[in-house]
Amino acid sequence: MKKSIIIIGAGVAGLSAGCYGQMNGYNTQIFEMHTLPGGVCTTWKRKGYKIDGCIHWLTGIKPETDFYQIWEELGVLPNSNIIEHEEYARIEGKDGKVFIVYSDIDRLEQHMKELAPEDKDLIEDFCNGIRKMMDFHIPWEKAADLFGPLDVIKLMKSMIPFGGIFRKWGNKTIQDVAQRFKNPFMREAFPYIFNLENPPEFPILAVMKTFAWMNQKTIGYPIGGSLELARVIEQRYLSLGGKINYKSRVVKILVENNKAVGVRLADGSEHRANIVVSAADGRTTIFDMLDGKYINKKVRGYYEKLGLFAPLIYIGLGVNHPYEEIPSTVTGINFPFDKPIKIGERERNHLSVQFYTFDPTLAPEGKTFVRVHFPSDYDYWEKLKKDSKLYKAEKEKIAQKVIAQLDARFPGFAADVEMHDVATPMTWVRYTGNWRGSFEGWIETPKTMRMRMSQMLPGLSNFYMAGQWVQPGGSIPAVAVSGRNAVQIICKKDKKEFMTSKPAK
Ligand SMILES: Cc1cc2nc3c(=O)[nH]c(=O)nc-3n(C[C@H](O)[C@H](O)[C@H](O)COP(=O)(O)OP(=O)(O)OC[C@H]3O[C@@H](n4cnc5c(N)ncnc54)[C@H](O)[C@@H]3O)c2cc1C
Structure with a gap:
């Protein structure tokens, strides 16, 4: 009889674990608390626009380069429509100088x-x-x-x-x-080259x-955005015979004799399997679902000492203008303010804006989806969220300040804005359960870059982790690899050869 695997979370890591589980003859099912696949790799709709909440670049789009194989196995390539940008970013100075980060x-x-x-x-x-x-x-x-x-x-x-x-x-x-x-x-200008949030470390x-990778043209943007990408992997999983249970929040991992044997959902129902893989938030998995019972000094150290990617204030704007003249870049244009202004909890003197002119699926014809984001402070937003009036008012204030700055840089902008939407670190917590709203897990530093975290927990068998909380630096390829790796380890324990397949063309 086939062994069964329960996977917690239908983010890219969970979907990947599901695909490779199916490819290797396991009976898998995913429990996802949300109604959609993708986790942080998502897109949402507002007033005829699609707000893309994630992907700037997908690595591994060229044959013979890192990760290409995994995208073939997960059904993303070669069929997706992926475009390459000639520029990574533009960083403007106060005196009119522009640093163009060419690919x-x-x-x-x-x-x-x-x-x-x-x-x-x-x-x-x-x-x-x-x-x-x-x-x-x-x-x-x-x-x-x-x-x-x-x-x-x-x-x-x-x-x-x-x-x-x-x-x-x-x-x-x-x-x-x-x-x-x-x-x-x-x-x-140089620190802004990774203008996602300019993390100094x-x-x-x-x-x-x-x-x-940019120079090798193996980084690209999938037209349709993040949710479409997740949907492709979801389809691959379903076509391999996998099952996804949406609106199914796992609250406990069931353990007997130090072996994971299943999960309990928020509705009280229990589901049993031979193996459990958690591709959900690491802290919730270890300290809540498993009550902190399977941990050692090393794992505790991660959660006490490692830094996180700062959570984001994420402003989506629908603009009734084509902006054809704006160059297409991976991360957008970064420009300075005349004088610092307070946005959210801190003073800011730069803004990074992306005009998604290259993805017509995100806006009605002749219009443009525009995105701005800033790193922010989780505690500030957690406190503010307790008063829904203040929270809403602060979001509105931020949107108006950002629109005013964009209008100063791109005259006429404000008059064309017909949709605005502000997501905060609390939005990420609500939608994905990620600890302190961190959208990409542990921050990458020269130290964490070299770290190899185990996907197993001490003292607990038949249990594995996948996703950005076991892959410092996160990213879509890294978490897809971690789902694949979890199944590799499972196969090794079951003394089976690890098998992969590609969808029929
Ligand atoms: C703004 C932004 C830009 C980014 N840009 C890029 C980029 O350009 N390129 C790139 O490679 N990467 C990028 N990333 C990072 C990348 O998207 C993430 O590292 C990766 O998608 C994380 O995947 P994951 O499956 O590990 O986790 P998640 O996406 O967090 O998935 C976890 C899933 O588990 C579910 N879940 C949580 N708790 C439970 C529970 N108790 N029960 C059931 N389900 C649960 C969640 O709902 C979620 O679906 C970006 C991320 C963001 C937010």
Whole structure:
């Protein structure tokens, strides 16, 4: 008889675990508290517009590059309509200077040298590092929990050609490199290259690897947005024979003799299986669903010491204007304010805006979906949420301030706005249960970048974790890999060969 697996959460990690479970002959079902697949990888509708709440880029869209295989196996490629951007971002300065982060590395190098000739050596070093990172393969195919001494030796050997680059850049953050520019504009603009939220500790090597992928044209945006992408993987799972139970919040993982045997839902019903995989929020899984009983110093340390991606204030705008002249970029245009203004809990002096002119499915014809987001403070929003009037008023105030800033930069903007929507860290908590609203789990730093977290918990058998809480830095490919890895480990325990398949063309 087939063994059964219960998976908690239909985010990308849970869907991936489900697909690989089905491919390997397990009877799987997913329990998802929401009514939709995707988790944070989602899109919502407002007044004829679709607000995309997630994806800027999907890595691995070119054959022969990292992660391509997983997208083929999950049915995303080669059929999806994915576009590549020629620019990663634009960062504007107060004096009219613009740093264009080109995807093409030669163009980027030339442009940076034009902007900051005095930093020629640093720019060459940085761009040569990106070129070198094109050959660096992320070892994603085998679960870290299954690594034996031979795998470690093989991995170390594969790293030898990159020893120099790791020594030079491995411990450096974006901020460290920014400080080395002599040119004042570049010193100010450089930290915004990952303008998702400008995390100062973000490892420069992760930036370099991303730009290497950009140059290789293996990063793209799937037309239709995040929910459409999740729907494709959901369909793949269903076509493999999987079952998804929506509106099914898991409150406890059932354990007998230190073995996971099933789950209890919020409605009190209990469901049993041979194996349980949690692809839901890590903290809820470990401390609530399992009552903190299966933990050691190391795992506790993660939850006490590691930093999180700051949760977001996320402003979606529907604008009755085509904005055809705005260049298409991965993350958008970052521009400075004339003077700092308070938005949410803190003063801000820059804004990053994305005009989704490249995805016509998000707006009615001739109109544009526009998105702005800021990192924010969870405690501020948690407190505010207790007073629904104040909470709503603050969201409205933020929308109006942002629209005014956009109007100053793009004259006429405010008059064309016909929809606005503000999501806060509390929105993420409500929709996905992610701890403190963190949208991508543990923040990536030079230290966490090298971390390999186990997908198992000490003392508990027949239980595995998948998703961004066991993959520092998160991201769609990383969590899809973690779902695949969970099934690899399960197969190994069951002494079965791990099998994969691709959908028939
Ligand atoms: C604004 C934004 C931009 C991003 N941009 C990119 C990008 O450009 N490229 C990229 O690769 N990545 C990006 N990411 C990150 C990436 O989307 C995430 O790291 C990844 O999707 C997380 O997937 P997950 O399955 O691990 O977790 P989640 O998406 O959080 O899924 C967890 C699922 O579990 C469900 N759940 C939780 N608790 C329970 C329970 N008790 N019972 C049942 N179900 C439960 C939730 O509802 C959810 O569906 C972005 C994220 C955001 C928010």
